[in-house]
């Protein structure tokens with residue numbers, strides 16, 4: 001059965017856009033391989049996410065920056081608008097998180113872990129913090145995270 005994977009990516013800079021692009025490409029390559037099942041990947045800015053986008057996705061990868069000691073305002077805006085709709089209706093949703101943090105990232109990780117827990121989301125991996133000066137290897141880290149979600153959904157593990 002076909003699965004849908006939603007990547008929610010806040011991309012305020014070329015580096016964060018490259019992270020999202022790497023994640024999408026990994027999932028689309030997975031889908032294009034005839035040996036694998038169908039996993040349709042869509043990517044949205046958190047500003048464009050509505051409550052039904054997560055409710056109808058089989059799995060979600062959430063990518064945000066850390067700004068001023070918290071998740072990006074764009075990501076926070078999404079939760080402000082959708083949290084109540086998701087409460088009790090998205091229990092058990094498989095979710096993976098990556099955080100691009102120039103300095104730290106721990107406050108954003110703590111907040112997103114707490115929100116995920118309150119919503120009953122299932123974090124399929126420890127939130128990935130891409131921390132410090134930019135490193136091209138971050139793109140592969142995000143690709144691996146997204147690929148793992150796609151393969152896990154396809155295999156029925158998540």
Ligand SMILES: Cc1cc2nc3c(=O)[nH]c(=O)nc-3n(C[C@H](O)[C@H](O)[C@H](O)COP(=O)(O)O)c2cc1C
Pocket residue numbers: 013014015016065066067068069070100101102103104105134
């Ligand atoms: C206004 C502003 C506030 C920021 N605050 C934090 C912060 O509190 N913690 C942190 O780790 N990085 C912080 N950063 C760095 C961003 O996380 C980083 O620039 C962003 O993830 C984009 O990554 P890039 O610079 O590699 O494109 C801040 C950046 C800006 C512009």
